[in-house]
Amino acid sequence: MRLAWHIARKDLRRLRVAIALWTALIAAKLGVGVMLIYGVGGRFDPLRLVSNALAGLEAIAGCLIVAAFVHGDVLTGSSSFWMTRPVSSGRLIGGKITGLAVVLGAIPLAMLFPWWLVCGYGAKEMLMASVETILVNSLFVCASLPLATLTDGLGRYLFGALVFVTAIICVSVTAPFIPGAGLVAVLVTVGGGGIVAGLFHLWNRRVALGGVLLSTCVMAAVMVTLVEMAVRYRPAPSESLPGPSAERVTLSLAESGAQDRVSSATLALGFRATGVPKEFVLGGYATHRWTWSDGGMVEKKSAFSADFNPIISGRSYFEEDTLRKRPFRIALGLAVESDERSSILTSAVIVPREFIDRVRRDAPQYQLSAEIQLMRPVVMGEKPARTSERIVSGRETTRIIAGVNGSEFRSAPFFRLQEYQPTIFGTENGMGGVGPFDFGFWPKRSYFLVDRKLGYLSTNFFSEYDARRTTVVRIGTVGIVWRQLSGSPSESFPSRAPSPPEDLSIAKVEFRAVERFTKELRVDQFQLGLSQRRGRAAR
Amino acid sequence: MNIIETTGLTRRFGRTEAVHDLTLAVPEGSVCALLGSNGAGKSTTIKVLMNLFSPTAGSARVLGVDTRKLGERERAQIGYVSENQQMPLWMTVRQLLDYCRPFYPTWDRALEKNLLAQFALPEDRKLKHLSRGMLMKAALLSSLAYRPKLLVLDEPFSGLDPLVREEFVRGVLEVSESGNWTVLVSSHDIEEVERLCDRVVLLDAGRKGLDETTEALQARFRRVEVTGAPAEAQPAPTMLGWGREGALTRFVASDYAGEMTERLWREKFPGAAIVAQPMSLREIFITLAKQSRTAGDGKGAAA
Numbered sequence: 001m002r003l004a005w006h007i008a009r010k011d012l013r014r015l016r017v018a019i020a021l022w023t024a025l026i027a028a029k030l031g032v033g034v035m036l037i038y039g040v041g042g043r044f045d046p047l048r049l050v051s052n053a054l055a056g057l058e059a060i061a062g063c064l065i066v067a068a069f070v071h072g073d074v075l076t077g078s079s080s081f082w083m084t085r086p087v088s089s090g091r092l093i094g095g096k097i098t099g100l101a102v103v104l105g106a107i108p109l110a111m112l113f114p115w116w117l118v119c120g121y122g123a124k125e126m127l128m129a130s131v132e133t134i135l136v137n138s139l140f141v142c143a144s145l146p147l148a149t150l151t152d153g154l155g156r157y158l159f160g161a162l163v164f165v166t167a168i169i170c171v172s173v174t175a176p177f178i179p180g181a182g183l184v185a186v187l188v189t190v191g192g193g194g195i196v197a198g199l200f201h202l203w204n205r206r207v208a209l210g211g212v213l214l215s216t217c218v219m220a221a222v223m224v225t226l227v228e229m230a231v232r233y234r235p236a237p238s239e240s241l242p243g244p245s246a247e248r249v250t251l252s253l254a255e256s257g258a259q260d261r262v263s264s265a266t267l268a269l270g271f272r273a274t275g276v277p278k279e280f281v282l283g284g285y286a287t288h289r290w291t292w293s294d295g296g297m298v299e300k301k302s303a304f305s306a307d308f309n310p311i312i313s314g315r316s317y318f319e320e321d322t323l324r325k326r327p328f329r330i331a332l333g334l335a336v337e338s339d340e341r342s343s344i345l346t347s348a349v350i351v352p353r354e355f356i357d358r359v360r361r362d363a364p365q366y367q368l369s370a371e372i373q374l375m376r377p378v379v380m381g382e383k384p385a386r387t388s389e390r391i392v393s394g395r396e397t398t399r400i401i402a403g404v405n406g407s408e409f410r411s412a413p414f415f416r417l418q419e420y421q422p423t424i425f426g427t428e429n430g431m432g433g434v435g436p437f438d439f440g441f442w443p444k445r446s447y448f449l450v451d452r453k454l455g456y457l458s459t460n461f462f463s464e465y466d467a468r469r470t471t472v473v474r475i476g477t478v479g480i481v482w483r484q485l486s487g488s489p490s491e492s493f494p495s496r497a498p499s500p501p502e503d504l505s506i507a508k509v510e511f512r513a514v515e516r517f518t519k520e521l522r523v524d525q526f527q528l529g530l531s532q533r534r535g536r537a538a539r
Numbered sequence: 540m541n542i543i544e545t546t547g548l549t550r551r552f553g554r555t556e557a558v559h560d561l562t563l564a565v566p567e568g569s570v571c572a573l574l575g576s577n578g579a580g581k582s583t584t585i586k587v588l589m590n591l592f593s594p595t596a597g598s599a600r601v602l603g604v605d606t607r608k609l610g611e612r613e614r615a616q617i618g619y620v621s622e623n624q625q626m627p628l629w630m631t632v633r634q635l636l637d638y639c640r641p642f643y644p645t646w647d648r649a650l651e652k653n654l655l656a657q658f659a660l661p662e663d664r665k666l667k668h669l670s671r672g673m674l675m676k677a678a679l680l681s682s683l684a685y686r687p688k689l690l691v692l693d694e695p696f697s698g699l700d701p702l703v704r705e706e707f708v709r710g711v712l713e714v715s716e717s718g719n720w721t722v723l724v725s726s727h728d729i730e731e732v733e734r735l736c737d738r739v740v741l742l743d744a745g746r747k748g749l750d751e752t753t754e755a756l757q758a759r760f761r762r763v764e765v766t767g768a769p770a771e772a773q774p775a776p777t778m779l780g781w782g783r784e785g786a787l788t789r790f791v792a793s794d795y796a797g798e799m800t801e802r803l804w805r806e807k808f809p810g811a812a813i814v815a816q817p818m819s820l821r822e823i824f825i826t827l828a829k830q831s832r833t834a835g836d837g838k839g840a841a842a
Contacts, residue, residue: 002641003642006638010627014627078591081626084621086615087614087642088611
């Protein structure tokens with residue numbers, strides 16, 4: 001251990017400038033985090049870009065630091081200094097791991113500790129965040145180590161990395177629609193590279209190094225595969241909660257539309273759901289299957305978006321009046337107007353252009369298998385719409401960082417929210433939002449502007465980045481997102497005029513699943529456009 | 540006890556055989572030179588002995604251990620200096636010594652100090668700012684200060700000016716004479732090696748040409764000039780580089796054994812004047828190399 005530390009100290013001294021830059025990079029990232037948390041330093045988008053750039057730099061710097069550590073005692077050839085000294089490969093590995101543990105473990109953790117305190121982390125969260133930080137930084141080691149051990153300097157390392165990156169880009173560009181192509185690229189990079197390097201060192205009788213490389217990279221490949229699969233193929237909830245609504249709810253295909261792109265198209269499907277109890281909303285997961293008379297079949301999976309969620313709507317997909325949003329009511333005791341319109345579910349899948357062309361030429365049979373989730377909105381907290389008010393629920397903190405009472409281009413007041421929470425292991429964010437996601441793209445928690453005086457809710461929320469999709473910035477395991485809530489009444493209450501901010505409050509709402517069940521639907525002739533006239537519900 | 544032993548050692552790189560069936564024994568306390576022209580297999584042999592290459596066939600043992608199993612304990616008793624060794628150039632001389640010291644339980648601070656003074660190395664200068672000669676001396680210092688049982692020098696004199704060579708050789712000589720050290724030095728710089736070694740192994744195209752003490756080698760080789768040899772006189776197999784210029788016949792005798800050999804020459808060249816002179820190691824090496832080339836089959840050096 002003493003000699004391993006001796007080797008590590010040598011590397012730390014050699015790389016002191018690089019380590020100082022690495023430290024500065026982490027500090028800069030945390031600086032952006034502080035600006036985001038306290039709503040200073042400009043708009044969200046530029047800060048998000050800076051944060052993303054710093055995250056990219058951090059990944060590159062992490063990989064280069066790993067390479068620099070390895071290249072301090074080159075493992076290839078026969079002229080390296082350490083090879084003729086009493087340094088076994090096991091001791092060398094020990095030294096390198098110790099050095100990397102300091103740079104990629106101890107230094108980031110020490111710097112992140114105050115940041116976590118600022119963000120209100122408890123002991124357990126800090127422990128989890130530490131593990132996550134170390135695991136993320138370990139990915140730099142896994143990604144960089146194989147190539148670094150096979151090269152004898154930065155030049156060859158960069159050349160090898162360039163070849164790898166080019167290969168991955170080629171795979172991504174040439175096979176974007178092949179399921180798992182990205183996964184294969186990751187596996188080839190991390191697992192395959194590690195196995196090649198491990199075998200190389202075993203062949204050269206560096207048993208310890210070869211063994212460590214092989215086992216680490218195989219483990220990393222398995223880990224990456226599991227994470228990749230968890231993200232890509234988010235499984236449907238295994239727990240089935242059929243309730244009384246399961247029988248009453250019926251689905252019918254309302255409309256389908258497509259937006260063509262160069263080589264692909266977005267196919268959007270709108271479904272009308274009847275029998276949905278008041279005060280409830282729907283979400284879910286869909287499996288679509290198109291079958292032609294010649295036996296051809298295409299199957300796609302996608303998430304359902306609920307009534308008020310504006311992810312898929314607009315002229316590009318549907319005729320506007322067909323799928324109007326339903327007013328949304330939450331249990332706030334408001335005297336909101338009743339609306340008896342049926343619920344709307346929308347779902348979109350990306351398909352090749354050829355698929356759309358074929359559907360237009362030859363209408364296939366369509367079958368939907370829908371996993372429906374019936375959710376009840378519950379108010380987690382409500383605060384006056386004033387700057388610096390906070391809504392704290394569980395591990396999430398929401399702060400109103402700005403409130404503007406109308407402007408030249410806005411007729412209604414709008415508010416900027418800043419929301420942050422631990423995003424440990426990415427299990428509770430993913431896909432562009434802070435807060436747990438339940439089914440697919442739909443955040444389980446959301447915000448509403450409440451006008452208690454006039455008695456309406458505004459559901460017109462959007463992030464500063466994209467009106468249809470919130471974007472999260474992850475800084476040191478903390479997820480941060482800015483949202484803007486418009487005080488304009490939703491289209492469901494067109495007659496109402498906006499109220500002044502002092503009459504508004506902001507409510508944080510969580511959607512809790514009450515029932516889960518499966519519905520199926522079959523359409524004999526699936527057509528783009530007015531297909532609802534020809535479809536029929538299977539049950 | 541032999542510090543180095545090889546038996547039928549062979550090392551191939553693809554179809555090229557760098558070392559062929561080399562059997563060698565270097566006794567403890569000897570200073571052995573591996574001689575040979577470029578590509579003779581000297582560095583490959585040393586790298587196999589240092590476990591930088593593994594043997595394709597045969598075996599090699601250093602300090603009684605199979606080279607493939609050389610561990611930290613054995614390496615702590617071996618000093619290695621090579622012209623091609625990658626030194627940590629970012630370190631200063633002092634940092635190099637500080638870095639190396641903990642790896643060697645037998646590190647001698649007093650010897651380190653003496654050698655530092657003897658080699659006149661600037662402690663605070665980075666290795667990358669040292670001249671080639673200084674760098675080699677720094678490498679030698681870091682390999683001598685722990686009093687290794689075996690010192691391996693692979694082409695240590697390449698690119699060094701005469702003054703630095705002198706200092707280098709003097710350093711090795713002083714240290715090796717102060718203890719029962721074994722030194723293996725590979726070089727094609729024969730003059731320097733001649734001062735150092737007491738044993739010579741000649742390699743030619745990966746094969747061992749000769750292996751004997753310098754004393755024995757210089758004793759059995761003579762440059763001979765015969766004036767008035769009969770015209771019909773033919774060279775014996777042990778008479779190398781046979782040539783005639785008028786009445787003068789020249790050759791190199793590779794089996795000189797004193798009075799007995801001279802008597803045989805007088806019988807072979809009756810009435811002729813015979814002058815036999817001792818040869819330097821360099822002259823012997825050149826004679827054998829020429830003979831090897833003339834023979835063409837790579838075995839001619841086995842005189």
